[in-house]
Amino acid sequence: MPRVAASNIFLVKLPLRGLGGFGSSNYITNFVGEVSQHSEYFAFGETFIEEHKxxxxxxxKFNGKELDEETGLYYxxxxxxxxxLSLMISVDQLMEKFAGRSPYEYCFSNPINLTDPTGMGPEDPPGKAHVFGTDGTSYGQVRNTGTANDVYIVDPKNVSKTKDGTYVFKxxxxxxxxxxxAVSIDTFKALAGTIYAEASVGAASKDEMLGIFNCIENRAVADGDSILGEMQKPGxxxxxxxxxxxxTESGSNAKIKTQNAFAATIQGLTTNTDITNGAYYWDGTDYSKTxxxxxxxxxxxxxxxxxNLAENPKAGSNAFGSWSSKFETTSTSGQTVFSRLTIDWRNSQHSKKQANWYGSIKK
Structure with missing residues (x-):
C-alpha cells in the first residue's frame, strides 16, 4: 500500500512502516502548501522526530489529539x-466491558490496528477510502478518509510527494x-471493469472508453435506469x-488501459459531456458483421x-413513413464506431416503438 496523506486542515499521512497512529498530524502546512511542521511518532505515541520551519x-499531534506540553499528556x-508509559492515567469508565484487560491499557496494547478517539475504549480505526486521480491513477486506500466503501478523487495537480515518498493530497x-x-468502490470497479472489457484490445484510449460509457449512459436515461443497472441487463x-x-491482466498495455478505464469512468460520472454526440451503439473490429x-x-x-467499408444505407418504407438508412454514425474513437437509429427510421415505426434504441424495455 502506498504511503499517503490527506486531511482538510492538516496534511495527515500513514506513517512509515505503518506506525504513528491513526489521524496523527505528521505534516502541517501553511496556506500555500509548504510544510511548516513535521513530526514522527513511535507506535504508542511518543515523539521521536519533530521539526519546525x-x-x-x-x-x-499523535492521533490528532491535543498535547499538554507542561505534563506531556494527551487529552x-x-x-x-x-x-x-503507553498507559492512560486513570481507569476506563467502561472497564466492566473489558474483563481481563487492564483499565489503564491503551488500545489493548495494539495501537497499530486499533484506536481510542474518546478514551472510552478501543475501536476499529476510521475508514480507508479508495483514492483515484482524475487521470485514473490509483493511490490505494487512505486512512482517516471516509470508509472502505468510499471512493475519493483528486486532481493530479493537487498531489505531491515528500522526500520519503509519501503522497500528500489537497x-x-x-x-x-x-x-x-456517492459511488461505492464496488460500483466504481464494476463500471470501469465493464468498459475496460468492452474496449479495444491493447492500450485502449480514455476517449474510446468514455464513449462506451456515454453510450451506456444514454441507454440508461432512455430506459429510466442507472448506468450499472443498464450494464447488468442480460445480453x-x-x-x-x-x-x-x-x-488482473499483465503487461504495459493492460496497465495503461486500466488507468484509462478509471479516468473515463470518473469523467463519465462527473461531467455532462457526451463525446459520442448521442450514440447508443458501439462497434469495433467486427463492425462490418454487425x-x-x-x-x-x-x-x-x-x-x-x-x-473503409462500402456505403450501405438500405433505404426502406412502410405504412408509417420512409427512411434512407436505419442507422447513422455519430463519431469514432480508437477502433470503435459510435452510432444511433436515424430519426426517419424511428418516426416510421409504430408510435409505441419510437425508442431511441432497441433496449430491453423499449423494443
Missing amino acids: NSHNSPY YSARYYDPK KLEQLKDGKGN QVVGYAHRGRIG ARYTQGTTFTSASHNIY
Whole structure:
C-alpha cells in the first residue's frame, strides 16, 4: 500500500512502516502548501522526530489529539494518556466491558490496528477510502478518509510527494454520480471493469472508453435506469460478465488501459459531456458483421468509416413513413464506431416503438 496523506486542515499521512497512529498530524502546512511542521511518532505515541520551519507549534499531534506540553499528556476527552508509559492515567469508565484487560491499557496494547478517539475504549480505526486521480491513477486506500466503501478523487495537480515518498493530497472530493449519490468502490470497479472489457484490445484510449460509457449512459436515461443497472441487463453489455479482468491482466498495455478505464469512468460520472454526440451503439473490429452495418447505415462523416467499408444505407418504407438508412454514425474513437437509429427510421415505426434504441424495455 502506498504511503499517503490527506486531511482538510492538516496534511495527515500513514506513517512509515505503518506506525504513528491513526489521524496523527505528521505534516502541517501553511496556506500555500509548504510544510511548516513535521513530526514522527513511535507506535504508542511518543515523539521521536519533530521539526519546525517557524515558531508555530500545533498542539494537535499523535492521533490528532491535543498535547499538554507542561505534563506531556494527551487529552482523549474521557481521560489523559501518557505516551511515554503507553498507559492512560486513570481507569476506563467502561472497564466492566473489558474483563481481563487492564483499565489503564491503551488500545489493548495494539495501537497499530486499533484506536481510542474518546478514551472510552478501543475501536476499529476510521475508514480507508479508495483514492483515484482524475487521470485514473490509483493511490490505494487512505486512512482517516471516509470508509472502505468510499471512493475519493483528486486532481493530479493537487498531489505531491515528500522526500520519503509519501503522497500528500489537497482537495480530495468524494466521487458522486450526476444525481449527487456517492459511488461505492464496488460500483466504481464494476463500471470501469465493464468498459475496460468492452474496449479495444491493447492500450485502449480514455476517449474510446468514455464513449462506451456515454453510450451506456444514454441507454440508461432512455430506459429510466442507472448506468450499472443498464450494464447488468442480460445480453445487453457483454463486457459486464468480464468486468473482473480489470487490474488482473499483465503487461504495459493492460496497465495503461486500466488507468484509462478509471479516468473515463470518473469523467463519465462527473461531467455532462457526451463525446459520442448521442450514440447508443458501439462497434469495433467486427463492425462490418454487425446489425448496425448490415441492416443499413449512413456514415455521416467520411472520417467515421475507419474500416473503409462500402456505403450501405438500405433505404426502406412502410405504412408509417420512409427512411434512407436505419442507422447513422455519430463519431469514432480508437477502433470503435459510435452510432444511433436515424430519426426517419424511428418516426416510421409504430408510435409505441419510437425508442431511441432497441433496449430491453423499449423494443
